[in-house]
Amino acid sequence: MHDWQARAGIDVAALAAFLGRALGVEASPVSGGAGMRPDGAGGALGACRVADVKRPFWRQRGEAPRDGGVALYDGHELLRLALAVAGPGASPRGALHVMVTDLLVGTYDDADARYHARPVVASNPSLLSTASAVWGPARSRRYYGEAMAARASGGDGAAVEAAHAAEHLVEGDARMAAAIRGYAMQAAMYALTGEAFCDDASCCLHDAHWQSGVLSAVASGQLCAAHGAAIGGLT
Numbered sequence: 001m002h003d004w005q006a007r008a009g010i011d012v013a014a015l016a017a018f019l020g021r022a023l024g025v026e027a028s029p030v031s032g033g034a035g036m037r038p039d040g041a042g043g044a045l046g047a048c049r050v051a052d053v054k055r056p057f058w059r060q061r062g063e064a065p066r067d068g069g070v071a072l073y074d075g076h077e078l079l080r081l082a083l084a085v086a087g088p089g090a091s092p093r094g095a096l097h098v099m100v101t102d103l104l105v106g107t108y109d110d111a112d113a114r115y116h117a118r119p120v121v122a123s124n125p126s127l128l129s130t131a132s133a134v135w136g137p138a139r140s141r142r143y144y145g146e147a148m149a150a151r152a153s154g155g156d157g158a159a160v161e162a163a164h165a166a167e168h169l170v171e172g173d174a175r176m177a178a179a180i181r182g183y184a185m186q187a188a189m190y191a192l193t194g195e196a197f198c199d200d201a202s203c204c205l206h207d208a209h210w211q212s213g214v215l216s217a218v219a220s221g222q223l224c225a226a227h228g229a230a231i232g233g234l235t
């Protein structure tokens, strides 16, 4: 479990301890200081940044991102960097390495020809992103409607944010640790079984596309009966 956060956020040692307990495996935080973070990898991080959210990475490699946009990083490029940073121990046949980052991480989806923010990119290494947990899953339709109306009329956007704050994760949210535990379970399940997600809308392995699902399922700490039994069989 690697701490790739630029700011204090997720307690990576506590997250590793949780995963070890939940799965009956050995899990430990990797300390290595700033050099272990992608921003300490000799400028390699900038090369992972997405310049255009409507083209796959291979068609925009090396292009400079437009100024002013939110910095989005390609999940697969970051994983390549993670392999380099984590070293030979991060080989797919070795232990599962999980990078916890506060960078906004996305992957390109051919289905609608654009990038989407992903709170978890399950592979080995795997990435968990707190920023993507905030900005990836959609907020309620009512929130978007009210926020748009406030913008259009010059109304009070802060009041809209405050009114809906309980419905979705925000930066620094107290519920983030629980959500990241669910995403860590998804990454671990992918490593153990080849399948990260669950169709059951109450299971913490559920692939929630809405913030309501992140809070009710991913952050719930609950497994469905089938996954509870599957993990019981593993441990």
Ligand SMILES: [Zn+2]
Residues within 6 Å of the ligand: 198, 199, 200, 203, 204, 205, 206, 223, 224, 225, 226, 227
């Ligand atoms: Zn399940």
